[in-house]
Amino acid sequence: MAQHFDAVVIGTGQGGRRTAVVERAAFGGTCVNVGCTPTKAYVASARAAHVVRHAARLGVLVSGAVNVDLSAVKARKDKIKIIGQSRDGVEQWLRGTENVTVFNGHARFTEPHTLSISGADGTVLHELSAGEIFLNTGTRAVVPPLEGIERIRYYTNSSLLELTELPSRLVIVGGSYIALEFAQVFRRFGSEVTVLVRGDRVLTREDADLAESVQKVLAREGVEFRFGVQPSRVGPHPHRENEVCIGFEQNVPALEASHLLFATGRALSLLVQYAMHIHPTISELIPTLLDGLKPLK
Secondary structure, X not given: OOEEEEEEEEOOOOOOOOOEEEEOOOOOHHHHHOOHHHHHHHHHHHHHHHHHHOHHHHOOOOOOOOOOOHHHHHHHHHHHOOHHHHHHHHHHHHHOOOOOEEEEOEEEEEEOOEEEEEOOOOOEEEEXXXXXXXXXXXXXXXXXXXXXXXXXXXXXXXXXXXXXXXXXXXXXXXXXXXXXXXXXXXXXXXXXXXXXXOOOOOOOOOOHHHHHHHHHHHHHOOOEEEEOOOEEEEEEOOOOOOOEEEEEOOOOOOEEEOEEEEOOOEEEOOOOOEOOOOOOOHHHHHHHXXXXXXXXX
């Protein structure tokens, strides 16, 4: 017999309601784990390196090169205070809230208003039912389907934060907020950084004068921008393991990178699984599923 609730929320990102909450991985969603919180930790470390390198302008002399220990930056982000503390705080708050029941596991629909919750090995741990089910599963990075993409190691905003060694040459595809934030951070860490922009400017949702000012600031710090280019194919470097060659349709020379970051937008990470014996085709699934199913905005 399924446990019945007024509502079920799948995912623990921003949003929520007095109900049953299901989380299969880390509490807190994108912002706490791979978005706002960890990137601002990296921004702080990058700013510290930048200030030290330019301290002589203020009469402070620092002898020797300024180097960044990326493994230490990551450790601070992960465990010491930042992500770990935020994630634990979200979980403790949820578990301590009156009339909220938290379930750990992967939620799958078995009927329009019924879910099974399974563990990592696929074993069903719980069955839940509710009149309303809210999908709060957030977003994930979009990776363009370039020719050769399956043959290379590439990075998104999430996986780049797991590096423990500094990229020697980071190429970033994209010209919006995420791309520019990582460009400045890793340039200040000491990487060579090139940003590939499809159009003729960065930050197309912002005023042109603001976008130009941001681009000039990053360019002064050593970030290289290439406008009007779009990769059409990628492949492994013929001589250097794990490095990448990037090709273009235009009459543009191929570009080499030790690390390739795609910052080309995000899409809903909604993956609804239905028992095939109930709804054998997706066309039959959608009308039934939408009855009583609500996305959180």
